[in-house]
Amino acid sequence: MTEERWFQLTYWPLLVASLVFIVAYSWQVIADLQGTAESIARGLIFATWIVFIIDYLVRLWLSSPRGRWFRHHIFDLLVVVLPPLKPLRLLQAFTRISSKRTSQGTALRSRISVYGAGAALILIWVAALAVLDAERGAPGANIETFGDAVWWAFVTITTVGYGDYYPVTPGGRTVAVGLMAGGVAVVGVVTATFASWVLEKAAARSSDDDEPATRGQVRNVARSLAELTAKLGEPPAK
Amino acid sequence: MTEERWFQLTYWPLLVASLVFIVAYSWQVIADLQGTAESIARGLIFATWIVFIIDYLVRLWLSSPRGRWFRHHIFDLLVVVLPPLKPLRLLQAFTRISSKRTSQGTALRSRISVYGAGAALILIWVAALAVLDAERGAPGANIETFGDAVWWAFVTITTVGYGDYYPVTPGGRTVAVGLMAGGVAVVGVVTATFASWVLEKAAARSSDDDEPATRGQVRNVARSLAELTAKLGEPPAK
Amino acid sequence: MTEERWFQLTYWPLLVASLVFIVAYSWQVIADLQGTAESIARGLIFATWIVFIIDYLVRLWLSSPRGRWFRHHIFDLLVVVLPPLKPLRLLQAFTRISSKRTSQGTALRSRISVYGAGAALILIWVAALAVLDAERGAPGANIETFGDAVWWAFVTITTVGYGDYYPVTPGGRTVAVGLMAGGVAVVGVVTATFASWVLEKAAARSSDDDEPATRGQVRNVARSLAELTAKLGEPPAK
Amino acid sequence: MTEERWFQLTYWPLLVASLVFIVAYSWQVIADLQGTAESIARGLIFATWIVFIIDYLVRLWLSSPRGRWFRHHIFDLLVVVLPPLKPLRLLQAFTRISSKRTSQGTALRSRISVYGAGAALILIWVAALAVLDAERGAPGANIETFGDAVWWAFVTITTVGYGDYYPVTPGGRTVAVGLMAGGVAVVGVVTATFASWVLEKAAARSSDDDEPATRGQVRNVARSLAELTAKLGEPPAK
Numbered sequence: 001m002t003e004e005r006w007f008q009l010t011y012w013p014l015l016v017a018s019l020v021f022i023v024a025y026s027w028q029v030i031a032d033l034q035g036t037a038e039s040i041a042r043g044l045i046f047a048t049w050i051v052f053i054i055d056y057l058v059r060l061w062l063s064s065p066r067g068r069w070f071r072h073h074i075f076d077l078l079v080v081v082l083p084p085l086k087p088l089r090l091l092q093a094f095t096r097i098s099s100k101r102t103s104q105g106t107a108l109r110s111r112i113s114v115y116g117a118g119a120a121l122i123l124i125w126v127a128a129l130a131v132l133d134a135e136r137g138a139p140g141a142n143i144e145t146f147g148d149a150v151w152w153a154f155v156t157i158t159t160v161g162y163g164d165y166y167p168v169t170p171g172g173r174t175v176a177v178g179l180m181a182g183g184v185a186v187v188g189v190v191t192a193t194f195a196s197w198v199l200e201k202a203a204a205r206s207s208d209d210d211e212p213a214t215r216g217q218v219r220n221v222a223r224s225l226a227e228l229t230a231k232l233g234e235p236p237a238k
Numbered sequence: 239m240t241e242e243r244w245f246q247l248t249y250w251p252l253l254v255a256s257l258v259f260i261v262a263y264s265w266q267v268i269a270d271l272q273g274t275a276e277s278i279a280r281g282l283i284f285a286t287w288i289v290f291i292i293d294y295l296v297r298l299w300l301s302s303p304r305g306r307w308f309r310h311h312i313f314d315l316l317v318v319v320l321p322p323l324k325p326l327r328l329l330q331a332f333t334r335i336s337s338k339r340t341s342q343g344t345a346l347r348s349r350i351s352v353y354g355a356g357a358a359l360i361l362i363w364v365a366a367l368a369v370l371d372a373e374r375g376a377p378g379a380n381i382e383t384f385g386d387a388v389w390w391a392f393v394t395i396t397t398v399g400y401g402d403y404y405p406v407t408p409g410g411r412t413v414a415v416g417l418m419a420g421g422v423a424v425v426g427v428v429t430a431t432f433a434s435w436v437l438e439k440a441a442a443r444s445s446d447d448d449e450p451a452t453r454g455q456v457r458n459v460a461r462s463l464a465e466l467t468a469k470l471g472e473p474p475a476k
Numbered sequence: 477m478t479e480e481r482w483f484q485l486t487y488w489p490l491l492v493a494s495l496v497f498i499v500a501y502s503w504q505v506i507a508d509l510q511g512t513a514e515s516i517a518r519g520l521i522f523a524t525w526i527v528f529i530i531d532y533l534v535r536l537w538l539s540s541p542r543g544r545w546f547r548h549h550i551f552d553l554l555v556v557v558l559p560p561l562k563p564l565r566l567l568q569a570f571t572r573i574s575s576k577r578t579s580q581g582t583a584l585r586s587r588i589s590v591y592g593a594g595a596a597l598i599l600i601w602v603a604a605l606a607v608l609d610a611e612r613g614a615p616g617a618n619i620e621t622f623g624d625a626v627w628w629a630f631v632t633i634t635t636v637g638y639g640d641y642y643p644v645t646p647g648g649r650t651v652a653v654g655l656m657a658g659g660v661a662v663v664g665v666v667t668a669t670f671a672s673w674v675l676e677k678a679a680a681r682s683s684d685d686d687e688p689a690t691r692g693q694v695r696n697v698a699r700s701l702a703e704l705t706a707k708l709g710e711p712p713a714k
Numbered sequence: 715m716t717e718e719r720w721f722q723l724t725y726w727p728l729l730v731a732s733l734v735f736i737v738a739y740s741w742q743v744i745a746d747l748q749g750t751a752e753s754i755a756r757g758l759i760f761a762t763w764i765v766f767i768i769d770y771l772v773r774l775w776l777s778s779p780r781g782r783w784f785r786h787h788i789f790d791l792l793v794v795v796l797p798p799l800k801p802l803r804l805l806q807a808f809t810r811i812s813s814k815r816t817s818q819g820t821a822l823r824s825r826i827s828v829y830g831a832g833a834a835l836i837l838i839w840v841a842a843l844a845v846l847d848a849e850r851g852a853p854g855a856n857i858e859t860f861g862d863a864v865w866w867a868f869v870t871i872t873t874v875g876y877g878d879y880y881p882v883t884p885g886g887r888t889v890a891v892g893l894m895a896g897g898v899a900v901v902g903v904v905t906a907t908f909a910s911w912v913l914e915k916a917a918a919r920s921s922d923d924d925e926p927a928t929r930g931q932v933r934n935v936a937r938s939l940a941e942l943t944a945k946l947g948e949p950p951a952k
Contacts, residue, residue, distance in 0.1 A: 105916035112912065151411050158418040160399035161874035163639050164406075173865050180872040184904055190422055191667065192909035195430035196916050198350065202343035202434050209454030213689055216923030217456045218931040221463060225935060228467050229942050389649050396656040398637035401877050402644075428660055429905065433668035436588065440581035440672050447692030451927055455694040459701060466705050627887050634894040636875035640882075666898055671906035674826065678819035678910050685930030693932040697939060704943045 003062045010055055018089040021048040022126070025084075029129045030146050032136070049083050056080045084126045084175075091118050105200050109193050116189045120182070124153040127179040134171035141168050157183040241300045248293055256327040259286040260364070263322075267367045268384045270374070287321050294318045322364045322413075329356050343438050347431050354427045358420070362391040365417040372409030379406050395421040479538045486531055494565040497524040498602070501560075505605045506622050508612070525559050532556045560602045560651075567594050581676050585669050592665045596658070600629040603655040610647030617644050633659040717776045724769055732803040735762040736840070739798075743843045744860045746850070763797050770794045798840045798889075805832050819914050823907050830903045834896070838867040841893040848885030855882050871897040 021044075027033070028041035056076055063069035070077075079085045128149035135141040135149075143149050143165050152165040156179050167173045259282075265271070266279035294314055301307035308315075317323045366387035373379040373387075381387050381403050390403040394417050405411045497520075503509070504517035532552055539545035546553075555561045604625035611617040611625075619625050619641050628641040632655050643649045735758075741747070742755035770790060777783035784791075793799045842863035849855040849863075857863050857879050866879040870893050881887045 108912070108916050147408070154411075154415050154418065155399070156874060158397060158422055159635070159872060159874045160394060160397050160418050160421070161401075161637065161869070161876045162399045162404040163401035163875075163877035164404045166876040166878045170861070173868075177868050180868065180874050183874070184872055184901055185908075187422055187425065187901065188905035188908040191426040191429045191905045192912045194423075194426040195433045195671065195909045196912045198346065198430045198434045199437065199913065200916065202346050202438065207454075209452060209457070211453050213451040213453050213456040213694070213927040214923060215925045215927050215931060216921075217453060217460070218689070218927040218935060219923070221456060221460050222931070222935050222938065224460065224463050224467065225938050225942070228463070228470065229938065229945075231467075232470065232942070232946065385646070392649075392653050392656065393637070396635060396660055397873070398632060398635045398656050398659070399639075399875065400637045400642040401639035402642045425660055425663065429664035429667045432661075432664045433671045433909065436584065436668045436672045437675065440584050440676065445692075447690060447695070449691050451689040451691050451694040451932070455691060455698070456927070459694060459698050462698065462701050462705065466701070466708070469705075470708065623884070630887075630891050630894065631875070634873060634898055636870060636873045636894050636897070637877075638875045638880040639877035640880045663898055663901065667902035667905045670899075670902045671909045674822065674906045674910045675913065678822050678914065683930075685928060685933070687929050689927040689929050689932040693929060693936070697932060697936050700936065700939050700943065704939070704946065707943075708946065 001062065003059055006058060006062055014051070014055060014089055017048040017051045018087050020044055021083070022087045022090075024048075025126075025129055029133045045083070048086065052080050052083075052086060084130050087122050087126055088119060090122065091115055105196060109197060112189060112193050116186065116193075120157060120186050123179060123182045124150065124157055127156075127175050127182075128153045130175045131167055131172045134169050134175060135167055138169045138172075141172075143167065143172070153179060156180060157186060159183050159187065239300065241297055244296060244300055251289070252293060252327055255286040255289045256325050258282055259321070260325045260328075262286075263364075263367055267371050283321070286324065290318050290321075290324060322368050325360050325364055326357060328360065329353060343434060347435060350427060350431050354424065354431075358395060358424050361417060361420045362388065362395055365394075365413050365420075366391040368413045369405055369410045372407050372413060373405055376407045376410075379410075381405065381410070391417060394418060395424060397421045397425065477538065479535055482534060482538055490527070490531060490565055493524040493527045494563050496520055497559070498563045498566075500524075501602075501605055505609045521559070524562065528556050528559075528562060560606050563598045563602055564595060566598065567591060581672060585673060588665060588669050592662060592669075596633060596662050599655060599658045600626065600633055603632075603651050603658075604629045606651045607643055607648045610645050610651060611643055614645045614648075617648075619643065619648070629655060632656060633662060635659050635663065715776065717773055720772060720776055728765070728769060728803055731762040731765045732801050734758055735797070736801045736804070738762075739840075739843055743847050759797070762800065766794050766797075766800060798844050801836050801840055802833060804836060805829060819910060823911060826903060826907050830900060830907075834871060834900050837893060837896045838864065838871055841870075841889050841896075842867045844889045845881055845886045848883050848889060849881055852883045852886075855886075857881065857886070867893060870894060871900060873897050873901065 024041045024044035028038060028045070031037075033041055059073075059076075060066060060069060079088065128146065131143055131152065132146055132149040135143045143152055148165055155162055155165070156176060159180070167176050262279045262282035266276060266283070269275075271279055297311075297314075298304060298307060317326065366384065369381055369390065370384055370387040373381045381390055386403055393400055393403070394414060397418070405414050500517045500520035504514060504521070507513075509517055535549075535552075536542060536545060555564065604622065607619055607628065608622055608625040611619045619628055624641055631638055631641070632652060635656070643652050738755045738758035742752060742759070745751075747755055773787075773790075774780060774783060793802065842860065845857055845866065846860055846863040849857045857866055862879055869876055869879070870890060873894070881890050
């Protein structure tokens with residue numbers, strides 16, 4: 001079995017596993033489950049984790065050479081080691097966005113915008129769950145409800161940082177560091193997308209004659225010249 | 239009637255409706271209206287809303303194909319659903335900025351600067367009104383005067399976030415999230431405009447001979463070559 | 477007298493006036509002058525203001541057409557209306573930075589870095605003076621010493637915004653808004669300069685043969701072709 | 715002895731000196747050493763400082779012309795004057811990253827990412843040590859443990875700035891200003907790297923024929939034309 005075939009076979013199961021994870025985790029944290037319900041939620045979360053670990057190991061085993069695959073899939077390893085990143089898998093559902101747009105640049109920018117916004121929202125939701133899970137009940141903690149946790153996540157990812165809510169436990173702070181790094185990346189992606197648009201507009205020429213010459217054009221000239229040279233090389237028609 | 243004709247007919251009425259909205263909303267919130275005066279202000283705001291909804295529906299009805307128009311006018315739908323965004327219509331008043339500038343890049347950059355600054359100021363003003371409307375009188379709220387609300391909006395859109403004022407109600411926090419997103423976009427636009435300027439300067443060549451060859455140039459060479467080939471194809475003058 | 481001549485004549489006097497302004501303003505605010513000393517400092521500040529107003533009016537009068545000059549020197553008008561911006565004149569002292577660098581892009585980037593760092597430091601110093609001037613003694617104010625004011629200015633211009641110090645008076649907040657806008661611009665300039673460097677490096681080709689063709693090259697080809705055509709048009713040498 | 719030779723000879727000794735510095739400094743600050751242990755740690759730190767000063771002086775002495783070397787190695791001078799920057803030397807260990815990647819742009823971007831992340835982590839670690847060293851025990855200080863100092867450094871370098879911890883001593887604030895400047899630079903580098911990637915993708919043409927013409931191509935055409943001209947210049951074959 002090839003890696004490609006495995007990828008197609010596991011597309012839907014992994015998407016469903018991501019959804020199960022996010023629903024079970026949200027349910028466990030928001031409802032602050034105790035007893036049997038908590039066990040069920042934790043069981044579901046653990047099951048999705050096993051699914052992702054198996055998928056990673058099978059893909060590593062199918063790939064060749066393995067060292068190269070490992071180096072090029074560091075992010076997949078991160079998703080396996082850090083379960084809260086699993087919902088980022090849901091972004092794959094957007095892969096089939098139609099891209100019948102005017103230019104390639106525009107198509108790329110709309111795809112980046114959709115992916116960037118989707119990743120930011122998933123990060124905010126998961127970080128709010130994780131920080132609430134870590135902080136609730138800790139001495140001196142001020143993030144005590146899910147509403148406050150979501151608000152804190154928005155304030156953090158945009159790097160505003162009012163300081164009305166902030167984590168105080170090592171676990172909550174680790175989540176916060178990840179979210180801040182995500183915030184710097186979000187600002188970077190937004191800026192890069194705007195910059196690409198401004199540069200494309202600013203470089204637009206008034207007429208096609210002012211565009212840079214293409215390789216195809218010069219190849220045509222070279223071919224014409226070769227034909228002329230060949231003709232002149234023949235003995236002149238008597 | 240075509241969509242273009244409708245657009246021209248409604249240009250001034252919609253601009254006036256945006257102005258009426260912002261004046262009525264500012265009056266209602268800043269003066270903290272009660273009784274009859276509040277009813278009048280709310281009536282004016284509601285009337286401008288009706289005007290925008292009718293405009294949207296007529297344009298959707300006139301367009302063809304409608305699915306495509308809908309997808310390309312998501313922002314117009316947002317303005318209809320979220321009335322506080324209506325004043326962004328005022329930016330259209332800048333559409334006729336003369337652009338007799340030295341280069342196309344410079345013209346584009348001055349237009350982006352004017353639009354960006356205008357959009358930022360309108361967002362700050364409207365967000366200050368909306369957050370004051372949501373927060374005033376709420377338990378634990380600290381944004382109680384319009385001056386403080388404007389100051390809070392500036393601190394938020396630049397992502398400084400001192401934390402001397404911050405919203406505590408769900409409504410106020412929703413407004414804040416929109417303003418923070420606007421802040422990230424403003425930083426992105428400023429950076430992209432600077433980047434475009436730096437790149438244009440850094441790429442400037444010392445002489446025209448060093449500029450990239452244009453398509454027009456190569457077309458001229460190809461034409462000369464074709465003429466020469468045609469001439470040589472004729473029987474040599476006896 | 478031409479505008480160019482006036483510019484050369486007033487180069488040193490205006491630089492000195494900027495220096496006098498910043499020294500007198502620093503002295504007045506930091507030493508919290510009272511009585512005669514305050515009158516002297518205020519007199520010096522007022523005198524430099526008069527100098528800048530006269531310079532602006534003379535240049536407007538010498539220019540032609542005046543409407544165009546006015547539109548292109550909005551920043552000069554800002555400096556005259558807002559005296560604290562006068563020290564930005566000191567940046568002109570860097571105009572003669574030698575630029576014997578390897579490439580034009582590198583020369584441009586080092587100039588932007590020097591100007592950007594200089595403008596940021598002047599903005600921080602002047603904003604610290606202005607905010608201390610506005611806040612000291614106001615009820616509820618927390619910026620009371622020059623050291624705290626400088627620290628506050630650094631925290632604000634980098635958009636960190638801890639919230640340990642913040643202005644509470646309308647005057648202090650106006651200064652803060654200007655400084656935040658400066659902060660967004662500083663981040664934009666730093667990013668744009670890095671982006672220009674990364675893009676130049678990433679676009680570097682391995683050999684000169686892979687660089688885009690230049691206009692000069694194609695002009696040479698066209699000239700050779702024209703010479704050949706002219707030669708063939710002559711009667712063949714018998 | 716040439717500068718190049720000296721550089722190779724001192725590569726490993728300086729790397730080890732950087733490591734000794736960071737271990738000794740971490741030990742001294744985190745364990746809050748007193749008495750003999752503190753003297754040993756301070757002695758080690760002082761020894762690494764001497765090593766760096768000697769290296770700088772020898773390289774200045776070997777270089778020619780010295781004025782030019784001095785201007786191009788301002789950063790090296792900074793490292794000597796500000797000992798906490800010494801661990802940045804450790805980044806040199808990454809110099810030998812293999813770069814067998816698909817394109818030059820990708821290779822450059824992965825190198826920038828690795829360097830940027832490494833520099834950010836070293837800055838955070840060293841700033842946390844330096845700020846804890848300056849703040850611990852100062853009246854009114856709130857950064858009292860190493861965990862809080864690291865958390866404060868992350869919150870500062872991403873420009874989030876909650877304000878739950880902030881320095882109050884001149885020494886601690888100086889460290890903070892350096893870290894904030896580093897934060898602005900980190901955001902700039904991240905954005906520039908994303909922008910380079912977006913621009914390269916957006917500029918990718920669908921076929922090689924649509925790429926800009928290269929200098930090599932036009933040189934080939936010019937050579938063919940010259941050969942043809944030379945042939946036609948010969949007497950026609952009888």
